[in-house]
Amino acid sequence: MDESSLADARERDAADPLADLRDRFYLTDDLYMDGNSLGLLSEDAEEALDRVVSEWRDLAIRGWTDADPDWFTYGERLGARVAPLVGARESEVVVANSTTVNIHTLVGTFYDPDRGSKIVVDALDFPTDHYAIRAQLRARGVDPDEALRVVESRDGRTIAREDVLDAIDDDVGTVFLPSVLYRSGQLFDVAAITEAAHDAGALAGFDLAHSVGVVPHALADAGVDFAVWCHYKYLNAGPGAIAGLYVNERHFGVTPHLAGWWGNNKETQFDMAMAYDPAPNAGAFQIGTVPVLAAAPLDGALDVLDDAGGVGAAREKSLALTDYLVDLVDARLPACDVGTPRAHEERGGHVAIEHPEAARVSEALRDRGVVVDYRPPNVVRVCPAPLYTRFEDVWHVVDHLESVLDERVYEDYSVGGGVT
Structure with a gap:
């Protein structure tokens, strides 16, 4: 020694x-x-969860309106807390669903063959990203093997920046890449990739699962169109914690591919109309009722990062x-x-x-x-x-x-x- x-x-x-x-x-x-893979439990996260459990016990259904903070707007409120971590406006971020579900709904919403039939991905992606994208293409009657443009690795570890940029041309409608490769830890140049995508008339989306909470991002300034991530790694929100998503404000008003009642405009949600009225912000991409017990630990976990x-x-x-x-x-x-x-x-x-x-x-x-x-x-x-x-x-x-x-x-x- x-x-x-x-x-x-x-x-x-x-x-x-x-x-x-x-x-x-x-x-x-x-x-x-x-x-x-999984961050440790903090006292702060535990206390936030215990508070919600107590509110459930003491308030029952009144917790949706009378809890502090109320459960009804939990996803939006936590989204506003996470927004600075990814460099976004508060209205552009919501805490919702799981990472894979968010890939499904965002890729399904923004993939438009008329814009460009190809989707750029890379050969070292975490597999769930490809599973979801392929499923969305099949649902459109598109052959994934034809539509996916896979950027290969030269060394089995990393993806060369120039290879990504070379893959983006007028046939591409969507670019969806990780911010950090899960195996090697390579960090991508999100701003440069987004600029290249936009120059080609394509949209740029990213999976931030291995960077959120440990790498600062500037999604809004870079003009990124959409992004997804989890909260159970560097943000220490617990196993299976609720995920997060970002949608640039220029896309507000679009109807999500996977519409659900929790994405309805909060002002009209309980009108129970059969016509969907999407929230006028990223909240529209919520699907089912916010899982409060899976979201609460994030509230406390963010306190630790704030104090850091x-x-x-x-x-x-x-x-x-x-x-x-x-x-x-x-x-x-x-x-x-x-x-x-x-x-x-x-x-x-x-x-x-x-x-x-x-x-x-x-x-x-x-x-x-x-x-x-x-x-x-x-x-x-x-x-x-x-x-x-x-x-x-x-x-x-x-x-x-x-x-x-x-x-x-x-x-x-x-x-x-x-x-x-």
């Missing part, structure tokens, strides 16, 4: 302005490095943590490669550590109490989430990883998982 290096990590923690936020989270006994100083402060610490992680990998793990771009403008909040035995290495780490995840074919994803991770934690993770590799501990594990 390099005590001088560990002392350096502790000095970094002592100088960390966000260090005290860690005390507001329920920390596990493990070294938790999987916050890009916002997403900009979280980003600053995230970059410092991932810089430190990359430096340690370079210095101590010669058998590993860093598959994540090193430039800050090209990197999200996690680091892809590559090794040929990544699957077995991940299992060995978990048995040592280091919670990471494996992504085929060779990636150990390590996510030092900035609101509760210390530099010392990162140091210990690399120390464990070095031991697993040097002592070949991973050889005790089967390829399919488990100890042999």
Whole structure:
């Protein structure tokens, strides 16, 4: 153990302005490095959920109007709180549905073959994005294999910016890409892609699941047309938490592809008219009744980020943590490669550590109490989430990883998982 290096990590923690936020989270006994899959529970999120449960018990149906805050406008109110994180106007964001459902409704709404029959996606997308887009194309009687223009990867890790821009031409009506690739952590240039799409007469949409809460965005300034994301990763709103969406105000008034009564104009919702009257903002893209118990933890979780100083402060610490992680990998793990771009403008909040035995290495780490995840074919994803991770934690993770590799501990594990 390099005590001088560990002392350096502790000095970094002592100088960390966000260090005290860690005390507001329920920390596990493990070294938790999987916050890009599921963030930890905070006391704030727990209190917000407990408040809603109490309101349900005490107010019953009156909670829709008499709770504080009222449940009836929960999606819009939380959307207004999330809007600054994605650089949007309050009216352009609503908390609603799930990420996949939001892809269905937004792609289904904005795909117009008359604008351009092709949809640009990439070969390294999270699969649900393609599942939803293909389903929407089939529902229109369009062959997905014909309509999807898939930007391939040159290296299996990243998507070259110029390849994305070259794929956007007059045949393209929609571009739908992630802001951050879930496997490698590559951060896309949202503004440049949006500009290219608009120059070609196409619309630009993004999946922000792996960036919201850890990377600042400026969706409105960039002119992005629509976006989706989840809240259970860096925003720590809990497993299966309600998702979010953004629709640029120039599209207000369009009838959503998946219309439902909760997207009705709030002023006329209880007229119970058979003709749909969409809300005059992003709220129109709500479908069913807001799941208050799945939304409440987000309310408290956002308090933690607000007290951190916002997403900009979280980003600053995230970059410092991932810089430190990359430096340690370079210095101590010669058998590993860093598959994540090193430039800050090209990197999200996690680091892809590559090794040929990544699957077995991940299992060995978990048995040592280091919670990471494996992504085929060779990636150990390590996510030092900035609101509760210390530099010392990162140091210990690399120390464990070095031991697993040097002592070949991973050889005790089967390829399919488990100890042999």
